[in-house]
Amino acid sequence: MGSAGEDQSHVDVLIVGAGPAGLMMATWLAKCGVKTRIVDKRGTKVFNGQADGLQCRTLEIFDSFGFGDRAWKEANHMLEICLWNPDSNGVLQRSARIADTIPGISRFQQVVLHQGRIERFFLDSLESCSDIRVERGVLPTKLELDESLVESPDAYPITVHLRHLSEAEATPTQTGTAANGSAIQDGLFRSNLTADDTAELTRASALDAKSNTEEVVKAKYMLGADGAHSWVRQQLGFTLEGESTDYIWGVLDIVPITNFPDIRMRCAIHSADSGSVMVIPRESKLVRLYIQLTTAAYNGGKRADRSKIDPDAILQAAQKIMAPYKISYRRLDWWTAYQIGQRVGTQFSAHERIFLAGDAVHTHSPKAGQGMNVSLQDSFNLGWKVASVVKGLADRSILKTYESERRKIAQDLIAFDHQFSRLFSGRPARDIMDEAGISMEVFKEAFEKGNMFASGIAVDYCASVIVAKETESNPVISTQELAPEIKLGKRIPSVKILSQADARPWHLQERLPSNGRWRVMVFAGDVTKPSQKEIIERLGAALDSKTSFLQRYKPAGAHYDSVIEVLTVHAAPRNQVDIFDFPEVFRPYDEIDGWDYEKIFVDDISYHEGHGRLYETFGINPEEGCLVVLRPDQYVSYVGRLDDYDAVDRFFSGFMVAQTAQ
Amino acid sequence: MGSAGEDQSHVDVLIVGAGPAGLMMATWLAKCGVKTRIVDKRGTKVFNGQADGLQCRTLEIFDSFGFGDRAWKEANHMLEICLWNPDSNGVLQRSARIADTIPGISRFQQVVLHQGRIERFFLDSLESCSDIRVERGVLPTKLELDESLVESPDAYPITVHLRHLSEAEATPTQTGTAANGSAIQDGLFRSNLTADDTAELTRASALDAKSNTEEVVKAKYMLGADGAHSWVRQQLGFTLEGESTDYIWGVLDIVPITNFPDIRMRCAIHSADSGSVMVIPRESKLVRLYIQLTTAAYNGGKRADRSKIDPDAILQAAQKIMAPYKISYRRLDWWTAYQIGQRVGTQFSAHERIFLAGDAVHTHSPKAGQGMNVSLQDSFNLGWKVASVVKGLADRSILKTYESERRKIAQDLIAFDHQFSRLFSGRPARDIMDEAGISMEVFKEAFEKGNMFASGIAVDYCASVIVAKETESNPVISTQELAPEIKLGKRIPSVKILSQADARPWHLQERLPSNGRWRVMVFAGDVTKPSQKEIIERLGAALDSKTSFLQRYKPAGAHYDSVIEVLTVHAAPRNQVDIFDFPEVFRPYDEIDGWDYEKIFVDDISYHEGHGRLYETFGINPEEGCLVVLRPDQYVSYVGRLDDYDAVDRFFSGFMVAQTAQ
Known part of the structure; x- marks a missing residue:
């Protein structure tokens, strides 16, 4: 908690944002015994909806922290991708089956589990090995970095003002956060709570006693893991570069009632003229549907009329795409809608003292199931480096590798998502002469190639002081x-x-x-x-x-x-x-x-x-x-x-x- | 907790004893939604020492209740048995290696984890799926069975008086319980506590508010799982039949400092003249040694002078047996001593209303790692039957199969242990003419055959109303x-x-x-x-x-x-x-x-x-x-x-x- 002076305290590392990227950072620092605080402006962790695909590399990482087995046991396992598209008569048919994870690349395979459970595993891990606890309802209001101190090992060059919110401020009306960061009002059904989250909900109603006060924290290092609208990024004056598109997608998490035979498979369904659906089967009988919304009303321009989008409208779009199969539901767990956009940050750190990770430096569409994984892996890359430097074991030079290693990954992700989204959103070609359409063969190949990227196993860090690949400057070359x-x-x-x-x-x-x-x-x-x-x-x-x-x-x-x-x-x-x-x-x-x-x-x-x-x-x-x-x-x-x-x-x-x- | 009248309440099933057999019964009844109470006179669960081998069948059963993975993850896995005995020059040598679990018989293999953790898994399972909680510091003082009511489905023929102990009564000086039930003062070092047991220890210091009161409970069914000195068995007037022997064994749970190369294998070490040691490697760097005590002072008669037995004496015996290898320790977790005895109960139930399970109906030596397994499997056999009858789904006739199925297992266990213990305690034969000695070939064969029995997989229940094997009376015969x-x-x-x-x-x-x-x-x-x-x-x-x-x-x-x-x-x-x-x-x-x-x-x-x-x-x-x-x-x-x-x-x-x- 940081030993407090009157209203100023010191901490080695301050983390802003207790989503997956922030929690991963906190867990690393906990395992390494570094004095750390982690704050989040929200009053509770998330309980449903949100990102949910877990790459095999992410499961390997979870296992290295001791909770891979919990994710593996609770998650829905996705084994097969089925591609559906119109046959020569325009009738929907299954055209291919692909292994969802390339056999042999990992001892784990891609699974699906919602973000709230992932956060639970991190929170339990923090409790079991450290005194670090997420401080909720805490908002940073001012940030200063003393550049004259950034190279002094024992200095605290960072000053942050933290405001402790009142309960009402910390628990606003729940809204869905779209993948590109825009908040959309949604329907929220807490049907999916598990026993060990109950205590969390209770705690949320009694935030800490410091409510409505402000404090000043001096830190050696800081991580902004505060999402697409990152306050930390804004304070540093860094921007995201990229573009958005016209495509609007709806998302439904439902218990489906359907005669579509592959509803428990991951499916990519391209209809002839009504758009596409992606099916992601989940835990607790849930299925997530990503549904392309093609009606003109939603697609009049960059900022479509979202007030017209509700679960009924999204379901109707799905029914049209999946016909002649029937689909409906009695249980809706969560829904949202988003516009695809791909952006990546120009800089990942300020003087290797203040770092950014996760959505704060890259945003993209959710359909490839990459978001949470790449975010987690950002701070998985960073955590041990900061810990080594704080503990005086390693030189500050290793911190430069965070940006050199992770910015490339973010760019690859954006490129992958760009290609994948466009193929997915396009209309299938009617025949070989139909150049405006997407060839289903090209789509299948992209899916297969994408699987290697999507596994997280392909990550290949460049030469540096800690990767002895052959370069001109490296004093040690591997064999x-x-x-x-x-x-x-x-x-x-x-x-x-x-x-x-x-x-x-x-x-x-x-x-x-x-x-x-x-x-x-x-x-x-x-x-x-x-x-x-x-x-x-x-x-x-x-x-x-x-x-x-x-x-x-x-x-x-x-x-x-x-x-x-x-x-x-x-x-x-x-x-x-x-x-x-x-x-x-x-x-x-x-x-x-x-x-x-x-x-x-x-x-x-x-x-x-x-x-x-x-x-x-x-x-x-x-x-x-x-x-x-x-x-x-x-x-x-x-x-x-x-x-x-x-x-x-x-x-x-x-x-x-x-x-x-x- | 039973809806209470003034001082009389009703419950479907009352369980006396919250060791593994009692907890298994409670867990079955919890899963089936049966109104149950479970009481134990001790103030806390056990935290170290005690039985610890888990058969592959036991792990399959744990997995069926949802916590096989916890046992598998925490336990030490034993893969190989090494047999050591004197070579022709009388020098200790490894004479054979045997797979500890027969390959292919189960998806699990035999592992070792102390009883306190097993109890923790059951307690967590009870908490997650029911309101049943172990009531500690509660002692039954009077038991009546109204025989006129035993065949009436909705009757409560059992009346039990329960006394709620004061804190001092419920937490006596900790003693080691020998395998044959006799209590022996021991040294107890709580070095091995895990985080989720801390709450348990805290709770123990504040037993329930009913301290020093007595209540009357009416029950439909009852289980006595209250150990070798079973109070329930004594009330029913049932006895155990069998014998004890002259052999005295010491047990040390230590972190060994040794140059013996197989200390992390399960070993049977026969010295030429100094007796035998069995090595059981455990979790947390611990090793359990079962050490035969051959000094005359300990073996003067059926009741040896146990006051002479302490950890130093046991260690010295081990050092003599394991020479020329050195063994010592700095950390001792637990120790005890016991005399081998094998006994089995004449009856396993009174009118299929009051049942006995575990040590209450069979005692034997601990070295084959069978005790906790057979006890757990007693009530694993019984729990669903009682639940089906209480819920009115099945006829009372199925309850007779508890004794017909489990008494045979207990007898097999006793016979196995009898043979195994004698082979283990005997001096190795010097040559083929040495008839007083034990042939190491015979010992190895017994070990290999014993492995099938010890896996728990060999259990084969006889024909009955619920096993359609061919018999004269069965109306349905299988193909x-x-x-x-x-x-x-x-x-x-x-x-x-x-x-x-x-x-x-x-x-x-x-x-x-x-x-x-x-x-x-x-x-x-x-x-x-x-x-x-x-x-x-x-x-x-x-x-x-x-x-x-x-x-x-x-x-x-x-x-x-x-x-x-x-x-x-x-x-x-x-x-x-x-x-x-x-x-x-x-x-x-x-x-x-x-x-x-x-x-x-x-x-x-x-x-x-x-x-x-x-x-x-x-x-x-x-x-x-x-x-x-x-x-x-x-x-x-x-x-x-x-x-x-x-x-x-x-x-x-x-x-x-x-x-x-x-």
Whole structure:
């Protein structure tokens, strides 16, 4: 909560906005033990409607924070995309089936769950590991950044005034927020509340005792995750660049009563002349329909007459598009309407002190299910970097990679959405000569290509001080061919490995939780071969020396793996070695816990869950092995030889801060 | 809580004892909506120590109540058993490795988690689905059963006096309870508390306001799940029969500091002359050691001098057995000592009104990890039966199957434990001529055979009104050969199937949650074949008739699947049919929810999780199919032809009660 002076307090990081991007940031900082406040002007979290697609990469990230299983269990799983369009007689038919997630790219597949549940998982995670609590009904009113202090490590260059709202101010009439940020009055039915949200609702009616007061907060760093109309962005004078279009879409979340056979599949339905519908099956028997509104009244210009749009009008449009199938409903959970627009921010930070994330720097249409994912992943990229710098472990130079890495993603997203939306909104071509229409073959191909982007797995960060790709300036260059499938700049893929000590199978990524640690992955090869064993002995000696990077960057008194963790995966048969065959630095000793049994793994067959074949899958030669450095967010920094200790040392020297107490 | 008169209240079921067996019973009754109270004389639940092995069948059962994933995530997974014994020079060596769980028998494998967490999962489940709360510090003092009323459906033949203890009475000095029930003072270190137990501890300091009062409760049914010294059993005058032995064992739960390489495996270590150790690796870096105490002082007679037993003495015994490996510790979580004894109750119920479960009817040694599992499964067998009878859905005759089914299991358990304990406690044979010693080959074979029993999967219930095995008296006989691997009397095995409507893969058992429903599983075969389709149409018509068993046994106004649920798994290619190809009774219509998309499944390949091959695995001919009836606890009642509707109708007529309002 920040130790308060009279009306001024200090905090390391202040987050404005407690949607997914803000909560992700808070969770990272909580896991890393950074003093943080997070405020939101709304009186409660959201309970229904809103964004809801979860990419497989997002689920991997959730799993790294310990709640991937909750999302996986509660969500609706989407397995198949069905494309429907008119046959040669103009009658709607299913023309193709596509896997919704490309098989093999992740251990998770895309699922759907509404934003309120995602926020719940973050809130529970914050409660379980920190004192950070979302302060609701709190509005920032003034922001100052002292530019003379931005490069001083211990300074608090940011001053923010916060006003604590009264209850009435914090709980305005609920409105639907369109994807481009414009607020539209909607019908809101709280049919979908779950038990653990009840307490949240109760709390909302009794906001904090500071109601109607104002305070001043001094912060080292700040995140504006306050949505498309970002107040933080406005204070910084940054703008979004892009365009909007004429297309208006309605959204209905209903329990459908229909004889359309694919209503529980993700469907793209193009009618001959009445527009398109996208079907997104959801949890609790709900289905979300995105419905193109083609009636002239809605489309007279950039600002259509929205007062004419209501659930009945949207349903009628859907019925026309989906004919001859019937569709109606008795239960409506939420609805809204929006106009498509794609915009991206020119700058993602002010002096790497105040950052923007999520809708505050990119807006686009919701149909590809990307919005929440890209927003979450913005602050997933940023959180550990800010934590490392605040804690004095890393240099401020790593903060520049936030914009260089994430602005490109936002631009890719905008381009993807631009193409996808236009294909989706267009009328299907009647035949090959119909040039004004959209070819369904082109649409299907775009869908298939889009799936890779939409998975979140394709993200590939550029060369930087923390990604040792080949560039002119990088002092350390990787040897990618030692592990062709552990691609520099991308997240490490996951296969099953076994713990050497107890034979338990784990997915590799399960051993890479988000706790702020860098990982040195030692792919030791077949250590029953004397040559390989000797290499490992030498590497162990280098790592164990008093001046090794393991020692230099670890604060005095910190646990041996708190900054950089060494994990080993060897390729010898499991039953021919035990952990005591490895140098102690690979299985460190603690005087209370004994030897560490959780650091050494093997690529071998399991009793019940098959064989991960890691060396084969990643293309690593077991008679050579390799060393890989992973960032705290699972992205690959470096791939090199096991006997090139110096290169790894040089890599860390590029941005880590030696701990003087050493 | 029971609607109270002055000092007398009525309840459908009263449960005495809130350990695993009592909590399982309460959870069943909660899921079925039966008015229930559960009391326990202790002031809090347990927090460490105690039983901890979870069989794969127990995990399947937990999963059916919705918390299998919590146990699976928190538990330590044991994959391998290592046998250690002296080599020809008398030096300890690893002589064999065995899979801890037989591969393929379940989708879960045996894991370890302490009893306090299991109780937490049950308590959370009760809170989420009912008003039933454990009333702690409540002691029964008087029990009467009016035998003249035991056959009257609506009577309350049981009268119990309950005394509400003062705080001091309810929280005695914590003692370890030995497996044979004798209490032994122990050292208790609460190092292992988890966050969600903190509230429980707080609550314990403020027991209910009725402290030091007494009340009278009238109950229809009662369960004594009050442990080896069961007060309920004593009131009924029932006894346990069996024997105890001279062997004394010590138990240490420690974080070990050791160079023994298999400390994270389950190990059976036989020393040449110093006795045996069993190693059970646990969660939170803990390891449980069961250590045979051979010093004469402990073994002078049936009642050894336990005052000489403390953690140091037990550790010294372990060090002697495990030499030349070193073992010590800095953290001790819990310890106890016990003498092996095996006993089983002569009767499991009084007039099928008052039942006993768990340690109240069987005690044995803890080393096979069976105790909590068999206890839980006692009341898992009983709960739905009592609920069905209380709700007037089933005849009281089904209650007799509790004793006929569970007493045999208890006897098997005792026999298994008897053999296993003696093999484990014996000295290894020096050579083939050493007849006083135990052959390590015989021991390994016993271990391997024991694994099938210990999984809980082998349970095979005998013929009865609810298991249509061939007997002289049964009016309905199954045709087992239609599905040779869906064995009558055993739980149905599980393979992956796909939902027809959305292509999502599920494990079959995931579609069989514990909610009190009987299931008619229609294995419809290849419904694209006209002959098979015709059979399904005819079956649909029979099921849909006004007089079908689906209609007769459903209370007026109840949901269509609330008593008997029809689930279909067909064998046609998924993309050649949709749910509207099946008669409506297989995918019923609801005026608010539309058609039910969750009743029809297909045996086909999934996008990401392989092919379950159900028909092949279960031995069902897709050109014939079959119909299977499952009890609410997933055990197989009946297997028959799809065109023999009458046999199924006759089966249900044997014990179901027609709902007069029909």
